[in-house]
Amino acid sequence: MLEVFIFATLNGLVTGLLLFMLASGLTLIFSMMGVLNFAHASFYMLGAYFAFSISQYIGFWAGLIFAPLIVGVLGALVERYGLRRVHKSGHVAELVFTFGLAFLIEEIIQFVWGRDTKNYQYPDLLDFPLFTLFGQEFSAYRGFMIAISIGIFICLYRVLTKSRIGIIIQAAITHPNTVANLGHNVPLVFMGVFGVGTALAGLAGVIAGPVLTTFPGMAAVLGSIVFVIVVIGGLGSLAGAFIASLLIGLLQSYAIASDVGMADFLNLIGVSFERSHPLNDLWTLTLPQVAPILPYLLLVLVLVFRPTGLLGKREE
C-alpha cells in the first residue's frame, strides 16, 4: 500500500505542477484582462507540436527553448490583432472569440500536422530511470518535469514579488480598473502578459508532449480542467491557482489509486443490492471510475459554497 501511496503522490505532483504551468498563465490573463481564455490549452498543444517539429530537425533541447518563444509570440499577436479588437464588444465577445480560437487552432493543427498521434520522444539524455522503488521505475524525465515546473514557479514568484513590472501586474490582478491610472501603457502590459501566459502554456506543452502523447485532442483533455483550477483557486490569486493545481493533481491521482467504491460503502452500512437492480450502475460505481470528473464536482461545490474560490479576493 505504501508504494501505491508514494507513487500516487509523485504522479499527483507531476500532474499538479504541469497544470500549474497552464493555470499560472491563465490566472494572469483571466485576472488582469477578465478574459476567460478558452484557447489556453490550445497554446499548450501548439507548444507540443512546435517542439515536435523542432525536435525532428534540431533536437529536443532546441524545441524546449524555441517552441515556447514561438507560442508566446503567436499569443501576443492574437492579443494584438484579435482580442484587442474584440475587447470593446465586452467580455462575452472575448470569451466567444477564444472559444472559436480553440476550435480553429485544433483544426489548423490537424491541417498542418495531420490527425494521427505524433512520435514525439524525450531526449536520450533523460531516458533512464531516476530511481526504482518497489519494482517501479520513476523516469528521469518525470523528475525533469517536476524540476522545470518548480523552477518556473520560483521564477514567476520572484518576478511578481520583486520586480517593478511584477508589482504592476499584481496591482492589475487585484484592481484591474485602476492600473490605467498609474500611467502605464495598459495595452502593452496586456499584450505582454498574454504573450508570457501563452508561452508558459507552450512550455508546458513542450515538456508534456512526450509523456502525455502529442495528438490533436490533447488540448481538449486539459482545457476545461485548467479553467476549473483557476476558478477553484480563486480569481486573482496565483497562490490559489498553485494550491488548486496540486489539489486537483493529487485528488485525481489518489482517487485512481484507491480501490474504494459504492459497494464498499454500502457494505459498511449493511445494505446490498441485486445485480439486476435498476440502479445497478450506481451501486457498482468506483472511485477510480469517476476520478477524472471529480474536479468538476469540486468546482460546483466550491462555487456554490464559496463563490470567490479558495483564496480569491475578488468577486466578479
Add this chain to the structure above:
Amino acid sequence: MSIILSLNNVRKNFGATEIIRGVSLDIKRGEKHAIIGPNGAGKSTLYHLISGRHNVTSGTIKFKDKEIQNKPPFEIARLGLARSFQVTNIFPRLNVFENIRCALLWSNDYRYSFWHLLGKQTELNEKAMHVLEQIGLKDKALYPSGELAYAQQRALELGIAVASDAELIMLDEPVAGMSHSEAENAVELIKRITQGKTLIMVEHDMNIVFDVADRISVLVYGELIATDEPKNIRANQKVQEAYLGEVATSA
C-alpha cells in the same frame, strides 16, 4: 408626527476599521431630512446600511416599526423605501421609458409575473409616462438611457427612485456634478416629486441643504454629532468646529 425610520446604535466595521460608530437617529414621517458631513464621514455607508446593500455589524434599524437591518435590498424596497445613488446607477441599454416602467412594476403588484403583457397594461404605462413628464424626459422616452446627457441621467436616476411611490425616499447627492442652473432645476424637481413624502438626502451644497431640509443631521467620522433644525445647526458650536473646520482645512 410618527417615526418612520429609526436607527438605534448602528455600527459597521470593515475589517478592523469602524466606519459607523453607533449612530442613532429617528426620521419623522413626512419630514425632509438632510445628512451632511465631510468626505469620508460615512454618509454613503450609512445609506447602504439602511437600504440593505451592506449588513450592519451591530445595532437595529426599524422602518415603519419593522426591523430591516441585514435584510436584502429588495425586501426593504418592497416595504416602501426607495433610494438613488451617488454614481448614476440605471439600466443603460434599456430605454428611458423601460427604466421607469421597471421601477414601477413591483409597487404596482406585477411581481414576477410572466402572464401579463406589458404593452397591454395601459394604467402602468400611463403612470410611467407621468413620471417621465415629471422628470422632464418625456420626449426622450425611447432613447437608450445609457446615451443620455449627464444631467438627464441624474434626472432618470431620481425618477427610478421616486417612481415606485415609496413612502421614504433617500437621495444620495442628487445634484453632484451638475452645473448651477441644472442643479436649480433638479432641486425644484426634487421638491415637486417628494411632496407629501419623507425625504432623506445627502448633499454637499449647503444652499440646497438649507433650502430643502426641515432638519439636518451632521455625521463626522461615523458619529452623529448633531441633529436639529437648520437654524440651530448653523449655530451649533460642535458642528462649526468639526464640520466647517474640516471644510476650512481641506479647502
Add this chain to the structure above:
Amino acid sequence: MGLIKKLSVWIGYLVALLVAPLFFDSILAISILNQMTIAIIFALSYNMLLGQGGMLSFGHAVYFGLGGFLAVHALILIEHETVFFSITFIPAIGGIIGLLAAVFIGSFSTRKAGTVFAMISLGIGELVASSSLIFSDFFGGEAGISGDRTFGPLFFGFDFAQNIEIYYLSAVWVFIATIFMYLFTQTPAGRMANAVRENPERAEFIGYSARKVRFISFCASGLFAGIAGGLFALNYEFITEENLNAITSGRVLLMAYIGGLGYFIGPIIGAVILTLMNSLLSNYSELWMLYLGIMFLLTVMFLPKGFAGFIMMHQTAWVKGSLKQLAVPYLITGIPALLFSTACVAIIEMSASEEEVFHYLGMELNPHSIFTWVIAIIIVVASFYATRRSLLQLANAWESANEIPDSKDSES
C-alpha cells in the same frame, strides 16, 4: 408599430415555415429543415439566458439532452403500451423535464451571474455528460437509447412515419414556442431579466431579487430547451450522450452569438446559418471545420452584433431610402473580397490535396505545378490589396447613406 405590421411578421414567419418544404422537397432538404426547427427553438431558449438574462452558460445542452432522453423513454413507453397518448405531445414531456432540471439546478446556480454562473454551468454540464455515460441503464451508454414514433394513437390519421409529417409537427411546435418566447420578453419577468442583466444591483433596489429574476428566466429557458430536445427525439427517434455534452452546448452558443444576441430574431438567423453550414459545407471539403472556425472568428471580430446586428445596421439607411446608394460600393468591395476568399480556399485545398488533378469551381488545377501556385498567390495578394483599397470608399458611402442624425430606436 401597428398591430397589423406586427401580426404580418408573425404570419410571414408561419407561412415561411409551412411553405419551405414545398420549395426544398428532397429527403435531404426535409432533414435539414427538421434540424433547423430544433435548432431554432434551442437557440432561442439559449438567448433567453445569455441575450436577455445576461447569463453565459456552457451547459445548456443538459436541458436539451435530458428533455430528449425522457422523450425517448416516453416513446418507448408508448411503444410498450404502458401509456397511451399521441406522440405529438412528446415535446411537452421534454419541456417539463427541461423545466424540472432547470428548477433544480437553477436553485443554486442563479445566485450569481457572470463568471460564477458560467463556471457552475460548465461544471454541471461536464458532470451530467459524464454521469450519462456511467449510468448506462438509463442513458444507454455511448450508443444512447432509441424509440419508435409510429406507435400510439394516430393524430388525425397521421402516424408520422415520414419525415415530412414530423416536419409539419415541428413547424407547429416551433411557431408556438417562438410566440411564447417572444411574449415572455414582453412580460414583467422578461423585462426585469433585461434589467437584471444590465444592473442586478439596481434591480434589487426597486424591489426585485436578482436571483429570483434570473431563476425564472433560467427555468423558462430550460423549458424551451427541453421542448427542443423532445422535438429532437421525435425527429431522430434516438438520443445519445453527445446531445447533452459540451459540444452541443458550444454549438448553441455559436448559433446564438453568430445570429446576434441583442435581437430576438438573431438566434433564428444563427440557427439557420449554422445548420446549413454544418450540413452542406461538409460535403464540399474535408476541411469544412477549418473554414467554419475562420468564419466564426471573423464574425466575432467584425460583426460583434452578429448577422442580425449587421442587418439592423442598415435600418437607418433603409428608413432614409438611401440603401441603394450602398449597393455599388458593396459590390466594389464585395467582388475582390469574394475573389480573395476563393483564392485562399483554393490554396488551402491545394495544399491538402494529394490528387494529381484538383477540381475547383469547374477548373482543373494541378497542385504540383508551381505555375498554379504562383497564379493563386498573385490573386490572393492582388484581391487583398483591392479589398483594402475599396474599404475607404465603402466607409464614405456608408457615411453619406446614414448622414441624417440617426433616430435612435429602442432595441427589440
Add this chain to the structure above:
Amino acid sequence: MKIRIFSSKINILLLTGLITLGSTSQAQEPVRIAFMDPLSGTFASIGNSGLKLLQFAADYLYNSKGGILGGRMIEIVPLDNKQSPTETQLQFRRAISDDLRIIFQGNSSAVANTLSTTISRHNRRNPDQEVLQINYSAVDPILTGDNCSFWHFRFDAHVIMKLNVLTDYIAENENIKSMYIIGQDYSFGHVVSETSIELLNEKRPDIEIVGNEFHPIGQVKDFTPYVTKIVSSGADAVITGNFGADMVSLARAIIDAGLDIPIYTFYAAYDGITATLGEDGKNRIRLVHNETSNPIPTEERKDFIRAFKEKNPNYDVTQPRITNALQMVVNAMEITQSTNPYDIAIALEDMRFVTMSGEEIWMRGSDHQAFQDLHVSVHTDEGVEFDADNSGYGLYSEYKVSAEDTIDETSCNMRRPRR
C-alpha cells in the same frame, strides 16, 4: 458528390454552376456505394485511411478492369458522419436523398447500432427504398446477436470471438499467472472486461485477475497513476480494449514505468500508433485481428498492398476486411446481376469466399456474421515485410485460429422482410 437539396429545378440551376461532378460521361451509370465514417474531426484519420482503401480497391480490382455487371464502374461516395450518432442519421438521410443504397460503415459500435436501427426502421417504412449496411469493423456482439438485422452484414469478427482467440493464446503461456484488465468506461470496454474474466476463468482458472479497471473515455491526461496500480498488483500481463490516444498513452505509461509485461490489445497499430510505440513496444504489444499483415501468404495480396502503398505512400492497408467486404458485395451483385439491396443480401447469406490471402470467409446466413481465420500478432521489426506508419515496425503473426474454430452460437432471431 451530387447533392440534392433543392427541388429539382432550382437544383439544376444552382448546382450545375457550382459543383464539378466526378462523372465524366459514362456509357453506363456507375454503381454507387456510400462510405460513411468520420472524415473530419478527432477520429478522421481512421476514416480517411478506410476511405482510401475502399476507393483503391474499387479502382484496382474492378474499375481498371472494365467495371462490374458488364461494364459499370464503381463510384465510392464519401459521407462524413464525424463518428457521431446524430450526424450518422443526417448522413443517412443524405444517402437516401442521393439514392445511395449500399452503405459501408465501420467505426464505433455506437454508430453502427444507430445506423442499423435507423436502416431497419427506414426499410420497414419505405419498402421501395431499402438500404444495406456493410459493417466492416464495428465489433459489438449485439449487432449480430440480440439486435441483428436482415439489412446488416458484419465482415469483422466480433469482440467475443476475438477474445476467445486471445485467451486461447494467453492460456498457452505458462508464465502468466495474473492478469490486469483495464479499459475505457463504455460498452466495448465492459464487454472486453467481462468476457476476458469469464474466458480466462474457464481456460486457465489458475490465472488470477488482479485488477479490473475502467477509466472515462478520452479524459485521462496521464495514465501513470493507473500503471502504478498495475505495478503494485504484480500483474504478469495486461488486457486492454483501448483505442486511439487512450491506447498510446496507456502503452507509453506502462513502458515509461519500466514494466516489462505483455500487453494484449485490439487496436494498437497504425495511424501513428505503431510509429509512436516504436522500439519501446517491440515484443510487448500484441493484438488480435483478421488477415495477417506479416507474413503475407500470397503474391496476389502482396501486389495489392504494394500498389496501394505506391498510390498512397502515407497510408497503410489497415483494415483488409474492407477489401473483403467489397469483393463479397460485388460477388453478390454479379451472381444476382442486380444492385438491389434485397437481392444482394440474399446472395450474401451463406456465401463462401476466398480472399486475396487465400483464406476462406463464410458469411453465416442466420445472423450475418462473417467467419474467417483470426490471428494474434506482435508489434516488432523482425520479419516485417509490410510495416506500419512507414516506421519499420509492424505486426507479425504469432498465432492463428482457423475460421471453423471461431464459430460460436448466436442469439440472433432475425426478422426477415416478407417477399
